[in-house]
Amino acid sequence: MSTTTTASPNEAKLxxxxxxxxxxxxxxxxMWYFLMSDAFTFGAFLISYGTVRFxxxxxxxxxxxxxxxxxxxxGVHAPLVFVSIMTFILIIxxxxxxxxxxxxxxxxxxxxxxxxxxxxxxxxxxLSCQAWEWNHLHSEGAWWGMNPFLNADGTASSTxxxxxxxxxxxxxxFHVFSGVVINIIxxxxxxxxxxxxxxxxxxxxxxxxxxxxxxxVWVFVxxxxxxx
Amino acid sequence: MSHEAALHNHEGQGxxxxxxxEHHDTFLTxxxxxxxxxxxxxxxxxxxxxxxxxxxxxxxxxxxxxxYPDASFPWLESILGKWAKGGxxxxxxxxxxxxxxxxxxxxxxxxxxxxxxxxxxxIPLQIGARDMASPFLNMLSYWFFxxxxxxxxxxxxxxxxxxxxxxTAYPPLSALHDASPGSKSGxxxxxxxxxxxxxxxxxxxxxxxxxxxxxxxKGMSMTRLPLTIWALFxxxxxxxxxxxxxxxGMILLIFDRNFGTxxxxxxxxxxxxxxLSNEGGSAILFQHLFWFLGHPEVYIILLPAMGMVSExxxxxxxxxxxxxxxxxxxxxAIAILAFLVWAHHMFVTGLxxxxxxxxxxxxxxxxxxxxxxxxxxxxxxWRGNIxxxxxxxxxxxxxxxxxxxxxxxxxxxxxxxxxxxxxxxxVVAHFHIVMGVASxxxxxxxxxxxxxxxxxxxxxxxxxxIHFWITIAGAYMIFWPMHYQGLAGMPRRYFDFSIWExxxxxAELNRFISTVAMIVFAVxxxxxxxxxxxxxxxxxxxVLNPWESNTLEWTTPIRPGHGNWPGEIPEVxxxxxxxxxxxxxxxxxxxxxxxxxxxxH
Amino acid sequence: xxxxxxDQEAHNKEAMxxxxxxxxxxxxxxxxELILGFWMIGMTSVGxxxxxxxxxxxxxxxxAFYIVAYFMHLKHEVKNLIMTIxxxxxxxxxxxxxxxxxxNSFRNLRNNYDPYFKEQATIxxxxxEEGEHGATKHKATEVKEIPAPSAPVEKH
Numbered sequence: 001m002s003t004t005t006t007a008s009p010n011e012a013k014l015x016x017x018x019x020x021x022x023x024x025x026x027x028x029x030x031m032w033y034f035l036m037s038d039a040f041t042f043g044a045f046l047i048s049y050g051t052v053r054f055x056x057x058x059x060x061x062x063x064x065x066x067x068x069x070x071x072x073x074x075g076v077h078a079p080l081v082f083v084s085i086m087t088f089i090l091i092i093x094x095x096x097x098x099x100x101x102x103x104x105x106x107x108x109x110x111x112x113x114x115x116x117x118x119x120x121x122x123x124x125x126x127l128s129c130q131a132w133e134w135n136h137l138h139s140e141g142a143w144w145g146m147n148p149f150l151n152a153d154g155t156a157s158s159t160x161x162x163x164x165x166x167x168x169x170x171x172x173x174f175h176v177f178s179g180v181v182i183n184i185i186x187x188x189x190x191x192x193x194x195x196x197x198x199x200x201x202x203x204x205x206x207x208x209x210x211x212x213x214x215x216x217v218w219v220f221v222x223x224x225x226x227x228x
Numbered sequence: 229m230s231h232e233a234a235l236h237n238h239e240g241q242g243x244x245x246x247x248x249x250e251h252h253d254t255f256l257t258x259x260x261x262x263x264x265x266x267x268x269x270x271x272x273x274x275x276x277x278x279x280x281x282x283x284x285x286x287x288x289x290x291x292x293x294x295x296y297p298d299a300s301f302p303w304l305e306s307i308l309g310k311w312a313k314g315g316x317x318x319x320x321x322x323x324x325x326x327x328x329x330x331x332x333x334x335x336x337x338x339x340x341x342x343x344x345x346x347x348x349x350x351i352p353l354q355i356g357a358r359d360m361a362s363p364f365l366n367m368l369s370y371w372f373f374x375x376x377x378x379x380x381x382x383x384x385x386x387x388x389x390x391x392x393x394x395x396t397a398y399p400p401l402s403a404l405h406d407a408s409p410g411s412k413s414g415x416x417x418x419x420x421x422x423x424x425x426x427x428x429x430x431x432x433x434x435x436x437x438x439x440x441x442x443x444x445x446k447g448m449s450m451t452r453l454p455l456t457i458w459a460l461f462x463x464x465x466x467x468x469x470x471x472x473x474x475x476x477g478m479i480l481l482i483f484d485r486n487f488g489t490x491x492x493x494x495x496x497x498x499x500x501x502x503x504l505s506n507e508g509g510s511a512i513l514f515q516h517l518f519w520f521l522g523h524p525e526v527y528i529i530l531l532p533a534m535g536m537v538s539e540x541x542x543x544x545x546x547x548x549x550x551x552x553x554x555x556x557x558x559x560x561a562i563a564i565l566a567f568l569v570w571a572h573h574m575f576v577t578g579l580x581x582x583x584x585x586x587x588x589x590x591x592x593x594x595x596x597x598x599x600x601x602x603x604x605x606x607x608x609x610w611r612g613n614i615x616x617x618x619x620x621x622x623x624x625x626x627x628x629x630x631x632x633x634x635x636x637x638x639x640x641x642x643x644x645x646x647x648x649x650x651x652x653x654x655v656v657a658h659f660h661i662v663m664g665v666a667s668x669x670x671x672x673x674x675x676x677x678x679x680x681x682x683x684x685x686x687x688x689x690x691x692x693x694i695h696f697w698i699t700i701a702g703a704y705m706i707f708w709p710m711h712y713q714g715l716a717g718m719p720r721r722y723f724d725f726s727i728w729e730x731x732x733x734x735a736e737l738n739r740f741i742s743t744v745a746m747i748v749f750a751v752x753x754x755x756x757x758x759x760x761x762x763x764x765x766x767x768x769x770x771v772l773n774p775w776e777s778n779t780l781e782w783t784t785p786i787r788p789g790h791g792n793w794p795g796e797i798p799e800v801x802x803x804x805x806x807x808x809x810x811x812x813x814x815x816x817x818x819x820x821x822x823x824x825x826x827x828x829h
Numbered sequence: 830x831x832x833x834x835x836d837q838e839a840h841n842k843e844a845m846x847x848x849x850x851x852x853x854x855x856x857x858x859x860x861x862e863l864i865l866g867f868w869m870i871g872m873t874s875v876g877x878x879x880x881x882x883x884x885x886x887x888x889x890x891x892x893a894f895y896i897v898a899y900f901m902h903l904k905h906e907v908k909n910l911i912m913t914i915x916x917x918x919x920x921x922x923x924x925x926x927x928x929x930x931x932x933n934s935f936r937n938l939r940n941n942y943d944p945y946f947k948e949q950a951t952i953x954x955x956x957x958e959e960g961e962h963g964a965t966k967h968k969a970t971e972v973k974e975i976p977a978p979s980a981p982v983e984k985h
Binding site: 014015021022023024029032036039043047048050051052053054055056057058063079080084087088091094095097098099101102106150153154155156208209212213215216219220223226227228 | 837841844845848852855856859862863865866867869870882885886889892893896897899900901902906907909910914917918921924925928929931932933935936939940946947949950951952953954
Binding site for chain 3: 465469495507510512513516520564567568571578579580583586587
């Protein structure tokens with residue numbers, strides 16, 4: 001008790017029981033800690049990638065692997081261009097999600113609907129880009145257990161570059177996909193006036209947290225696979 | 229604005245919704261798909277008990293092999309069929325039994341059965357909540373666990389047998405179908421069961437955290453929480469942060485098994501198959517990922533027991549717990565350190581020796597909070613007015629085992645000593661005492677102590693005393709000699725020691741250990757009989773607060789319904805350890821502070 | 830709840846300005862990352878490359894901070910909630926450090942004690958048509974022709 005009595009009265013009121021110390025309903029608290037947990041899942045994947053890369057002598061150069069662009073003529077190499085488009089798509093969809101959450105706080109239904117639609121479109125666009133990239137890499141002979149690319153120094157590469165690439169981007173893509181599904185459900189619920197009846201758009205906020213997390217993970221995946 | 233309104237609404241709901249609820253429960257909604265935290269707790273407990281019996285039986289079977297390597301038992305063949313041809317367990321079956329025993333007891337009994345039971349049962353009751361934050365997710369948590377159980381159980385009946393590469397599932401044994409019979413479909417089922425289990429523990433853990441933070445009753449500040457709740461809180465945090473790492477490791481393992489990747493595989497030659505083309509992977513990576521969960525897992529098992537022991541000890545010593553804030557701080561320190569020490573399980577696997585020495589330092593740091601806890605328990609007992617109920621005896625037994633097993637942990641935490649002691653019976657003795665049996669004791673203490681709240685009846689005391697004394701004596705008789713075997717170099721996971729000259733001297737000792745193990749197992753059956761008999765025929769509880777305890781669960785009716793308190797939830801005015809204060813034997817938490825009361829804690 | 834209407838509007842404006850600001854920051858950081866990435870393509874100096882990679886990692890962390898703090902609104906939450914998120918994230922420091930450290934050590938150990946492993950890392954592969962190369966040589970499910978594991982080591 002020594003802590004609560006010495007702490008500021010405001011603090012004591014927060015933690016004194018009978019209310020949430022975070023001014024958040026339990027769902028949001030659970031969503032935050034779920035995302036923490038998921039951060040450890042992704043963290044473990046990316047750290048495993050790092051560990052294997054550190055324990056291997058050579059590694060492919062990402063600029064030679066990810067250098068194609070849809071509809072580009074044969075022989076034109078454009079490293080980093082396609083993935084930067086993907087990155088911007090995800091950033092923009094994150095921004096529209098923020099706007100949707102913001103509109104929800106103002107009980108602005110049309111704002112929520114408009115921005116959710118943009119977010120869903122952004123998510124689908126990202127997934128399409130990823131599908132194209134996977135398909136392209138597969139046509140080059142890359143897949144789980146198959147690595148057509150050589151190490152940067154011209155030596156033979158183990159398959160772990162592609163193994164990790166497909167596993168981690170696949171797991172991220174799965175998260176994007178489930179995020180899109182959640183967003184579509186939220187959109188339908190908004191259109192059915194569910195949140196108007198409840199008097200709050202907290203569900204949009206929670207879906208938003210998930211969506212931003214997906215964007216956050218991409219920041220790491222993008223940097224680690226394409227830049228480092 | 230809307231946000232605040234929602235918060236308010238939610239609280240309001242909590243009060244109206246459950247309080248005066250007319251129950252129209254069918255059998256299915258009351259006992260099977262129940263969303264009442266108390267029923268879910270009982271489901272976890274009973275499923276855990278089923279697993280404990282199965283896991284214990286497995287240990288009896290493989291102890292039979294170790295104790296009587298030359299004898300043959302025709303009845304074994306009639307139970308195990310081809311796994312015990314001629315009445316003797318085959319080596320494959322032996323490994324399968326050891327593996328399943330480990331997996332089942334660590335995850336299904338001591339994780340789900342222990343924290344699943346008591347977190348569900350005690351959190352809402354002791355913090356003063358109607359139910360968990362999300363009763364629905366709570367129910368899902370149990371059913372994911374149940375499904376995991378079914379899958380794990382089914383792996384026992386696969387033609388090639390269950391997984392047999394040890395509970396740690398190191399590749400390549402776990403990653404290659406051809407590595408051993410158990411690495412075929414038995415391993416697939418093992419992974420599926422574990423994945424389902426991770427989901428279950430995640431759903432449970434998130435719920436426990438959100439409930440403890442958000443749903444405390446008025447006046448129940450964090451430092452007025454009983455230590456049980458604090459322990460369960462840190463347990464949940466450990467689970468939420470470490471199980472996902474295991475999940476990642478398992479996903480990579482699935483790819484290695486089925487999709488031709490080589491995350492964990494490099495330079496492998498399989499007899500009868502040839503050299504594999506897998507290259508570039510690192511088997512040590514899996515060990516890192518596994519133990520990043522594996523070590524916190526030890527504390528996931530141990531912390532709930534510690535919390536319950538603290539509470540039970542204070543109640544039955546009629547004294548405040550000694551050093552509440554120190555107990556809390558040491559729980560926190562253990563929870564943090566749990567994440568920093570995982571590689572001390574890997575000193576001899578090719579870990580960088582210098583990195584190993586860092587892990588030694590961090591590992592030995594755990595001795596500090598552990599010692600603080602031990603001294604606080606002992607000083608709680610000191611000059612107490614001790615009541616030796618069976619629950620209290622098991623709590624004291626826990627402390628005894630925790631000291632005995634913890635001290636050998638200091639040995640094993642030193643990389644230099646570990647090079648000699650690793651993978652020997654010394655390790656087996658260490659972790660069985662400190663985490664296996666000690667946590668079991670915590671669980672028994674909890675069951676004996678809270679059985680009256682669970683079922684409105686008492687367990688039989690005499691059977692409880694028999695259960696305690698034989699179990700503690702047996703536990704020491706089984707595991708104490710193993711230290712010497714380990715020091716003499718006897719390795720673990722060996723099927724038969726009789727063919728080595730140096731281990732022949734232990735033949736008699738092995739037989740002794742096996743005999744005691746069977747007796748101890750029989751006594752656990754006695755406990756089960758006591759448990760199920762008492763549910764229906766036990767002495768009825770007639771007073772609200774049979775242990776004269778301060779915590780909130782004893783302010784509920786003897787058999788609380790869904791929603792726990794028929795009226796308002798009591799408000800809390802003091803910490804839960806006001807025993808022997810101002811001439812009062814005990815002052816429950818919901819009693820307002822008197823005007824002339826001395827100001828302690 | 831005590832906000833008046835104009836208060837609400839001012840708050841709205843502020844929030845929109847913040848969203849705009851963060852969007853611009855994230856875009857600028859990403860563009861800087863990409864410029865650094867392009868710059869690195871032809872780079873031969875190992876030290877400079879490492880410095881650029883370090884810069885990219887710092888930019889990555891900064892982006893993560895902006896997303897969590899502003900988009901996920903964590904900066905405007907109660908301080909205790911922030912702490913419960915940030916403190917456990919500190920575990921990543923040792924998580925990353927120990928894993929990478931040991932990964933590096935594993936490579937050194939094998940380079941020192943496994944001549945075959947070392948040798949593999951020096952043999953240059955003739956550049957072939959990439960498609961068929963990958964599909965045939967590196968399919969992990971296939972079995973090598975080497976009869977025993979010790980064979981390649983014995984060469985030395």
